[in-house]
Every structure is written in C-alpha cells, then in structure tokens.
Amino acid sequence: MYLLLGALFSLSQVLSFPMPLALVSGQKGHSIAYVLDERGVRSLWYAQAPDFAPHELWNSGSDDGQELTDLAISNDGKYVVYVRGGSHDANWVKHPWPNPGLSPAEQHMSVMTVSTAGGTPKSLGDGDVPVISPNSATIAFVHDPDGAVWSAPIDGSATGTLLFFDRAPDSELQYSPDGAALAFASNRDDHAFIGIYRGQNTPLQFLAPSTSQDFSPRWSPDGTRVAFIRIPGAGGPPPNLLQELPQPWAIWVATVADARGREVWHSGSASRDSLPGINGPQLNWVKGGNIVFISEQSNWPLLYEVSADGGAARLLTPGTFMVEDTSISPDLASIYYSANSGTTPGDIARRHIFRVSAAGGASSAFTSGADSQWWPAATADGAAYVNAGSREPFTIAYDGRKLNADQIPSGFPAADLVTPKLVSFQASDGLNIQGTIFNAAGGAAKKPAVIFVHGGPSRQMLLTWHYFDYYDYGYGTNQYLASLGYVVLSVNYRLGIAYGHDFQYPAHAGPLGASEYKDVLAAAKYLQRDPQVDSTRIGIYGGSYGGYLTAMALAKNSNIFKVGVDTHGVHDMSMWDFSSLSQVKRYQHPNAQAYLREAWLSSPDAYISTWKSPVLLMQGDDDRNVEFQQMVDLVQRLRIAHVPYEEKVIPNEIHGFLRWQSWLDVDQAAAAYFGRYLKP
DSSP states (O other), X not given: OHHHHTOSSOHHHHTOSOEEEEEEEETTTTEEEEEEEETTEEEEEEEETTTTOOEEEEEOSSOOOOOEEXXXXXXXXXXXXXXXXXXXXXXXXXXXXXXXXOOSSOOOOEEEEEETTOOOOEEEEEEEEEEEOTTSSEEEEEETTTOOEEEEETTOSSOOEEEEOOSSOEEEEEEOTTSSOEEEEEEOSSOEEEEEEOOTTSOOEESSOOSSEEEEEEEOTTSSEEEEEEEOOSOSSOOOTTSOOOOOOEEEEEETTTTEEEEEEEOOSSGGGXXXXXXXXXXXXXXXXXXXXXXXXXXXXXXXXXXXXXXXXXXXXXXXXOEEEEEEOTTSSEEEEEESOOSSTTGGGSOEXXXXXXXXXXXXXXXXXXXXXXXXXXOSSSEEEEEEOSSSOOEXXXXXXXXXXXXXXXXXXXXXXXXXXXXXXXXXXXXXXXXXXXXXXXXXXXXXXXXXXXXXXXXXXXSSOOSSHHHHHHHHHHHHHHHTTOXXXXXXXXXXXXXXXXXXXXXXXXXXXXXXHHHHHHHHHHHHHOTTEEEEEEEEEEETHHHHHHHHHHHHOTTTOOEEEEESOOOOHHHHOOTTOTTTTSTXXXXXXXXXXXXXXXXXXXXXXXXXXXXXXXXXXXXXXXXTHHHHHHHHHHHHTTOOEEEEEETTOOSSOOOHHHHHHHHHHHHHHHXXXXXX
C-alpha cells in the first residue's frame, strides 16, 4: 500500500479537468455552443464571432448526474436549446429517467431554452432531439414518453403542445430550409417511413412508402427534395446466427411535391458494404446538388459523394484511415472531418481535423501534431473543435486558438503525467494488435503490470485524452496507476474501430467464439516479455465489454492474471445477446440452439471451474446497457465455487456513470484493489 500513499498526485486531481461533452456551431457559422463537465458540474457555454469569447449561460451547481445534450443554436443567435436529463448512451430506454443523485423528486428528460444574453433556462416540456425553426421562433421536439411531435415558442413563453398526430413514435425531425414543412422518421417497428408535416390543414405526407425501414431525412438546400437512408424491413427467413451477414443499404431521394422517390446509390453484397455502424453514414447535402456520405466499401470508413440524380459515387478521401465525424461548412462547399490520419508517428491512435472540397481534390490538414482534435464544428471562416494532449487536458479551440485555456485547474498535474507509447504485438492467430503503454520513469526494477481493456467493443483508446467521457476516466486512471509504479497496457483488440472494417468485424468474435480474447492474452504475454515487468504480478481491468474480457481472462487464465476489476461486464453471452434472436422461436430457424451453445462457450460463466484469481465486481443497479442480473448471477456462481470476490453496487447509477463522484469512487476502488494484491 505504500506506493498508494506515495503517488505524485491524487486520482481526484488527475480527473479534475473541464471535460467537453458536446460542441456545435450555429447562426450560419457565426457562433458555437458547448457543454463542459468539471467534477460533475455540467455547464453550458456560448461564443460568438468574431472574437469567439466564451461566456457561461448556465451550470448545474452540483454533481447531480443530469446530462446536457442535443445542443442547437437559433439562426438569430438569441437562444441555445438543449436537453437536460435522460440516458442517451443506453441500448434501450426505460422509465423512470435516471436519478443517480438520489433526489427524492422524480427526474425528467426536458427540452430547455436559454437566452444567449443571459437569464434562467426555461423548460418547454419533457422530450428529446429538439430542432429550431429557420425563423428562430419555434422549437419542435419528440415528446417523452409517447414519441409524438410537440412544438413550443423558443422564448419559453408557453410550454409545448402536440404539433400533429402520427400513429408511430417519431424521430429525426428536420425543418425545411424555409420552415414551412417538417420532415420526420416514423417508426412502425418492422418498417419505417419518412413523413412530411405542413400544417394543421394539410394531411401528413409519406415519401415513397414501402416495407423498408427509412431514416435520416435530409432536405435539399432548395427544399424541393429529401434524401434518406433505406434498409430492408424486418422479416424474411431467419438469419444464420452463426455467420456475420452484410447489412445492405441505399440512399434514396424523394421529390416533396409528389412524394415519389428513387434510389440514387446502393451498397454492394460484401460485408464491407454494410451500413456503417457506430457513427452511421452521416448523410449530407453539399454544393452542386450532391450528397456526401460515409461508406466502408474499401475496408475503411471514408467519404464519398454522389449526385442526387444518381450515378457512380466518387471517393473524396482516399487512404487507409477512418473518417469519424463530419461537419459541412455553411456555404456547403467544404467538408470538415476528423480522422486517425496524419504525418506524426502514432497518428493512427490520435484524431486530427481535415478539410476537403465538395468539388473534389486533395484533403488538407486543418490540424496536426502530437495532440488530438475532434468534433469539428464548421464556422463561416473555419472550424471550432476540441483539442487534447497526452498530458495537457482539454480546450475548446477555434482555428488554432484555445478559447478556454484559463479554465484548466491550477492544480492539474500535467507535468507529472506520462506520455504513453504506441506498441504492437501479435495474437496467436497472427493478427497484429496495437496498444498504448504507460510507464513512469524510475521505480522498482521489476514492476507489477495492469492491462486495461476498453468497452464498446467498437472503440479505440488513444495516445491522448479521449473524446468519450467514459474513456477519459479510463485514461486518467491509467495515468494514476502508472504514477503508483505499475506498467499499464491499454489494448486495442479486434472488434475495435480505427483499423478498418475487417478488423472491426472479425470471424468467431463475441458470442461466436470470443476470438478477441486472443488479443488480450497476447497483451499479457507481451508484458511477460518486458524486462521491467514482474510476470508474476499482472492484473486486468475494464468496463462493459472490457468487463466481459476481464472476466474471461480471470476465468480462463488465472495462472497469468492474478487479480481483476470487472465493472458492469457481461458474463453469459447466451443470456445477453438477444439482439440477433428476434426470430429464434420460429419453427423455421435452423441453428438457434447451436448459436446459444456457442454463446455460452464464449462466456466467462462457462469457465468458473478454472477461475481462481480474486475479482472486484462493480455496477450501477439502473444499468440500461448490461442487465444488473449479469452481476447478480456471477456473484452466486463465484460464491458457490469459493472464488474470492468483492462487490460494489451504486444505487440508481446507469451504465455510463452520470456522476463524477461515481467514477472517482469506482476508479479509486480499482486502484486500491490492485494495491492489495499486486503490491507486497
């Protein structure tokens, strides 16, 4: 325990930075708004051209665990609209809304409006995904909990009321450029339509309705057409659960005047042509009547452009990298995007901002260097973005100028942090795997080591602070463990993003064989070969999918992994992965039982008999991504098998913890637990 007392800084210090949670541009590129989270106090900020000097519009005042999301700025720059509360990272939605602060009052997910001139925010009603009319007078939003479309005046002079009735839950609201119509996605479960609302005296219109599922409506600049994504409707012969099948998709364009549509582009039949996963196709109109989108047809998520009249798609960003987030300039002439590309060694594990013309031509680097930059928010003359280094915390930047550097706490221990290094090693089947390693100078000749396994699994850990708050806490904890004298290896295993489609969708992964565990085992063997590591003292920790792989390591290889910390992990894949079993009870289904058997054999629960190493289990009991039953069930199995375990349950907390204090408590508990078992 002595190294815990001798750390250069506390975990509280290293997690004390102002963390950006959202960044948007508005007012035709002349303003930005963003959300910061500093020790759990969420605050809303606004900055306007030309100086973009930020000022605070509102803050929560306490670590209440209520999200601020879905920012939008009115075209006249007088209001910022946002959503307070809810659980936007959940795989499924259920009520009541999260209350991790344990307030005696019921919490709500509410649409809020606040004047950029100052004043108290006003609630427009319970709902989500607000959009502002082009004339800056009205807000439309999806009402909670029925999914109906409501509207309210933007100044908050009245609360929201029903705008129109549709038989289905609606989403993805989009005002036409002139504000005279509202497009929306109408979800009918096994199929979905793109609808148009024009006023109380005009019937709803549905564009090219079919048995398909349509979503992501996008108005053309002149308001005469709507582009959208179409995928097949649910049904047909039950899929082969033992095989990864491609997800076909197409881009359609419909003429609003007659509701007729036509396909202008469609994917191929290979797995690489599937609908892009984590961030979607990011459909957008650009100058010249063209549509840009992301496709993985070359194995890499890259930008393509196609005419709204149809024809061959043109590749805008050739290369072997991942385009992650895009933002279109107000004049529709340029696309700003973040990517793990650049000229600095290790840029595959960073993010930088690039710009490409909608007319074509080579991309140009908008940012570069050893820091990361993400979330481009295009402005009239450039772009705002978030900047973070390996040791320096976050800042909001505009064209290279840091706007809020004065908010970095004076006690933040940047000088005492380490600069992680990118390393690579081979799994037993020959696949090359990368990781980031944290190792502070000095200390014992032989150090204990800890492997960090990210969740998702469609994530990538970076050489810098991360754009996802969940992994900022992981990155900070890795830095803290390194300061205590551990060698920490964060492994970017197969199933993760940033290394191409084939890497993200490998054979025999997850419930079909857990091939990604080979990468975790390879990371441990890499550490065993490191002359600075004591190979008898290797631990492992992770959350969510990282918790699943932590449990797999302890269950299958307690001879290597001496201790583990499993936070909200999955322990029985046959109980958890119901997403692909919607038709499992049909007589026609050929392989449901074979799938369930494979999923069980890909689960930590199947190897309890060889699990010997101690484990700390932690989870919030309002988890909406991994059922709390997964932890309850595992505790009973470990108890019966006499495996040493400890548990930490956080009442009312969800999967991606909403309170800063929850993260601090969990990460401090992990560090202390490693200290007990890996430090004499």
